[in-house]
Amino acid sequence: MQEIDQFKERMDGKISHLIDKKQRFYFNVGSENLCEVAEYLFKNLGCRLSTATAMEMMHGIEILYHFSLDRAGQYFCPRVVITDKEHPKVPSITSIIGGAVWIEREMFDLWGIEFDGHPRMEELLTIHHPRGLKQPMRFGRTE
């Protein structure tokens, strides 16, 4: 059984809208299931967290995590949609993956997404900006 089939079987009911596109798997995850999915990908399947992409859409703020399963050349991309654009908040996965610390801090910095349980929730890139940028990647907040 291939890794994606194992993953689908194990995460049945916790993921939806799976798109299988040439070794790239995009799927939706509720924020309440994010840590479980991340833990399974990182610890059970042996994926590496490559990065995460945040983006503001009309329906909310999306976070697309990119987990690389290097031995198979595949990418698993859980997508979390936060509908509360004023106070975006999701659980932090830093307790599972140490490499997520900067990735989450960057999203907090540029999009204002708060990661519950992050050990150091402060700006990463604009912390020393002379004009004090605030969430510059959000709509209408760029100078």
Next chain:
Amino acid sequence: MSVNKIPVGPFHPLLEEAEYFELKVDGETVVDIDLEIGWMHRGHEFISESKTFTQSIFLVERICGICSTSHPLALVHAIEDIDNIEIPLRARYIRTLIGELERIHSHLLWIGLAGHFIGYDTLWMWAWKYREPILQMFEMITGNRNHYGMMRVGGVARDVDPVIIPKLLEDLDIVDKKMVMIAGAAKDDPVLRSRLKNVGILTHQAAVDLCAVGPTARASGIAIDVRKDDPTDAYDLVDFNMIVKKNGDVYDKLVVRVLETLESTKIVRQCLEKLKVVQGAILNDVKEVSAGEGIGRYEAPRGEVFHYIRSDGTNRPIRHKVRAPSYVNIPTYVASCKGIPVADALITLAAVDPCYCCTERTIQLIDANRNPVAVDLLKLSREKTERVRREIHD
């Protein structure tokens, strides 16, 4: 315990890209390190959303001055991933040729700097001397020594003139022989081994947890390489080995890079031989990019470069994510610097191969009374090598 802080940066001659490190030391031992980035944040991702896909290729080429073709290559892979665009065979070999030449010059640059940092100036001068023919090969192929402007969606911008291939092979032979010499010297030298072995160890578990990539990960026993794991361009058509070591120290990182350089010369030679016989187009005409999302990656000299593109069907991306290898490798300093002497901190920081320039470097040691004292990390590192050399030879 009296802990002093040594600030390095943010604008420091050691670092080409401005970063800030604060080494916390107890006597001569590093007990912790704090990192701050953001001093060079230029907003490429934001700017890219206002550029056409072709313009973005030139934009991302300027993210890094050393491995300037890795970002364009990852970006065109991401755009091609949206529509499953195929590229001509000749263009695949040219892309691989450019990528591997870049790996050779980047690794030679690092080997030279590493030699300089520990007081091996001969190694520094050798490495940079034999890097020069590689830059000249770039000039012959692309017209530029850096920032080649070669990548396009659907292929490459410029063909390799068959007339210059014999000369390129001749130059490559010279570099190859000298690299074998440098590899032998680096592996057999007892001082170098004593100076770098078991210094700044990044354990396998720490490398996995921090999601390290490239030579930093491979020196810690993690067998990952995009060229093998998810081959694009001509990497599935050429023969080469992935270099993996286990100890995770600076010595293993040096060995990985030296041996990878030899593997890269193998790949370059195969590509040049193929370009003698493989004919045809170098660019497929791509009229438009569909709505959708694509992931592109490439094994840069420092590790996996990652690009993500979301398109709405226009000629501009609505989201362009870029993740350079240093972004995930730099946090490994924290794991590899703890418990080492200050004299080893410089080479341990440099072993990850962040972008840095080679000029004189001075730091200020702030003691408990906040009285700054001038300390030279480079001097400490070179003095330690001299001590090791005397111990071995006396």
